[in-house]
Amino acid sequence: MGLQRQEVEKVAKLSRITLAPGEAEQLADQLSRVLDYIGKLNELKTDDVAPLSHALAVANVFRDDEPRESLPVETVLANAPSRTAAGFKVPRVLEGDED
């Protein structure tokens, strides 16, 4: 099954990845070949098979809700690409007047 350039552009948008010029065509070709390959699974009849998302029989794991120490604010902000004194700084999200 071939993947069209428009579909690649849609997936790139969902993936939040900006494509360079020409990249969509290249990816359409590469991803189409991988999809052809993984499409082989359709040979198998699996109507009566239960999906396996976790092979270990571990159910919900609970712990007591005890307060614990958090990482210091400075440690957490040390890797921030852009920051204020106590927070992460990002481009404006909400429309409206300044401040």
Added chain:
Amino acid sequence: MADLLELTATEMTAALERRETTSRDLVAASLARMASLDGQVHAFLSTRSEAARKEAEAIDRRRLAGEKLGPLAGLPVAIKDNLCTSDGLPTTCASRMLEKFHAPYDANVVEKIRAADGVIVGKTNLDEFAMGSSTENSAFGPTHNPWNLDLVPGGSSGGSAAAVAARMAPLALGSDTGGSIRLPASLCGVVGLKPTYGRVSRYGLVAFASSLDQIGPFGRTVADVALMLQVIAGWDGRDSTSVNRPAPDYAAAVRSASAQGLRIGLPREFFAAGLDAEVERLVREAIAVYEKAGAKLVEVSLPHFAYAVETYYIVATAECSSNLARYDGVHYGHRTAEPSDLIEMMSRSRAEGFGPEVKRRIMLGTYVLSSGYYDAYYLKALKVRQLIKGDLDRAFAQVDCLMGPTSPTAAWPLGAKTADPLAMYLSDIYTVSANLATIPAVSVPCGFTAAGLPVGLQIMGDVFTEDRLLAAAAIIERERQDWQRRPGMLAGDGKAVQT
């Protein structure tokens, strides 16, 4: 003493206890070896020299004072660079995205290595975010195979495998999502173990595919891998998928290894088209050693083996697309310059920060999870995963372990598969099933090709049978003694690290 780095970790520990050497000398030798050879191998992305020397000296002082020391006391250890370390070394995942990232905490396995008095000497190269089979997807350049520098070391934990093969460190940690410990162990001629899912805490391992990822050890011998597994195995409340179950004495299991009565399953699908003739011969010769030593060989069938790579690439990319959504340029990692709005900031940061294979996998994963395709791809793959696990469950009802090749070929030339993602994916054909079924598997050297390249025997077992797998691996190691053979590039370097 001659070349200290020819000693295995177990031998180093004995030499330290007998006061024949010091941790200071071992760590100095390890750093000297890295300085002299890593320009050619590129196993490491970052190294700790001053801090490692100081730790080694402190351990020597504690030893002299008669203090009780941990099981890794004074041994140099290399850590794959997708494990978080908070001591000044970056945690890059070999990605531009995390080039400057310094983790604010240690991974559980890093805490355990420190608590066991191991000395971390550096962080090793990998395929970006552990996605690849050759370590060529590193944003900082590939690792070269110490047995032949024109060849790949395998991946994604190629740096860790190469570091151990080149005797830069006796022990290393890697991670294995579809073969990323076993494949490089095989191609670099060292022992590599992927433990049962849940045996080792994943806390602080940068997530690629959370239902498949598992941390495991590399060493030159099975006993060294057993030593490292003993240190890192165990439950951890910060990884809710880690399993609370006591770890057996792995070293004791290795010491008492016997092939007598061992029932070995040989999946007929493992010895079919696509397997290199020389690799097949060496693996069959290894299996004959077990038979001669009293093991019983049983042919078994894994009918859904032919669908394992397809299933793996759907499950792994789906989970990867979700896990890597966190790299959005907001809290840490690369952020693009002067974005006009939030969405553009995220999309351009990701486009600039991720390499081509990571982008392909994120997009494939997004596609198979997207509305209209979820049932056809992702749900289908989860069902086939059930069938693959069923095949293995049936096999383990009959036999104690399965044996076959780790990799269809020995190491291949750098660049040979980089233009064809599918050809690269097929390198993992024998390894992905263990991750899909969450079972443990080990790769142990079983000889060399005519060109002098190592070949690995893969031994797979039922969940939580690492002790039995390591015992089985020890039998071929004892017979062949491949761990003593040195890569040609080490000739002449012994002097440089004599102390």
